[in-house]
Amino acid sequence: MKMEWKISPRISDILHKAQDFAGISREEALLLLGLDLEAKETYAVMETANRLSREQFKSKGENHLHIGVNVEPCPYNCSFCSLTAKAGIFKERVTFPEEEILGWARMGEAQSADGLNVMTTGTFSFERLLEIGRLLKKEVAVPLVANTRDITHREGEMLLDAGFVGAYHAVRLGEGRDTPFKREKRIQTIQVLNDVGLLWMNCIEPVGPEHDPDEIVDLMFLARKHQAVYSGVMRRINFPGSPMEKYGMITEREMARMVAVSRLVMGGVPRAHCTHEPHSASLMAGANLFFPEVGASPRDGLADTGEGRGKSLAACRELCKEMEWNPDLPSNCFVVHESWSPRNAHGPMQGKGGFT
Secondary structure, eight states, rough: OOOOOOOOOOHHHHHHHHHTTTTOOOHHHHHHHHHHHHHHHHHHHHHHHHHHHHHTTTTHHHEEEEEEOOOOTTTTTTTTTTTTTTTTOOOOEEEEHHHHHHHHHHHHHHHHOOOEEEEEESSOOHHHHHHHHHHHHHHSSSSSEEEEEEHHHHHHHHHHHHHHEEEOOOOOOOTTSSSSOOOOHHHHHHHHHHHTTOEEOEEEEEEESSSHHHHHHHHHHHHHHHTTTTTEEEOOOOOOTTTTTGGGOOOHHHHHHHHHHHHHHHHHHHEEEEESSSOSGGGGGOOOEEEEEEEEEEETTSSSGGGOOOOHHHHHHHHHHHTBBTSSSSOTTSSOTTTTTTOEEEEETTTOOOOO
């Protein structure tokens, strides 16, 4: 049988437009997201996203160390989270000792982490988070990113004063359905971050088989509209006893397809593109940013995910190298190359590929 490499003219047209960093339309994103995983067109989408990222991000492999500073039976009871009262895994509030948090941060610096993402549960003391920020700012030179509850403008300014340069914040899939929070409030916090000058970090998460493509694409375009420093895709991990277990989980291969579509939607906006949990497939589909993890994680049943599901910095760096993303280059998220602007559409790609 003769091998045929031609792809659909409609898909080819979309990819030719996308490779100029112009982004794609909502209708086009839905079409690409619905492609069969076995289709040649799916691999053409991934190849285009891969080329965009390797050119725009200058082959930089990013590793942002997640440090979860506390565990608790959180009363907000988000259905996908292991750190909830309903999950029943953690019975008491425990904040990791300052010495341990500082030790993780120093380890991150010694192993060339590009950022430190300091995560708290929803009821954690905001003042305590500020104290941790001030401590880490004094002791390590790695940029600090907060991952905490919704905040006001004044609280955003307080994060800046404490040494944080950015904040991870997402409108989650199922917001208001699988969580008690209002989508509008989450978006309001994103606007706060942009208003006060905190870099906004984002991900489409936590993706499961039950999520409608329209909802997924909505969040992709929200990231573009509000100019996320990075976006990407994180799948939902079902911890033992999770109420979401009945839905199953998407595969890393499915996640790579979503990562690629998200990357084409973002066009010339981002400074990086993330995937979680760390794996190689998405590094061929437009992703270049991993989250190695220590401390608390909403995906783990162990208090310190570094002893459980969490991937180490060393492992993430090695994955980057194997996929020819260089983790030793300076971060694009905090130091912008003069040759491109993350806030504007990129010029035409050099050495374009093409599909027929």
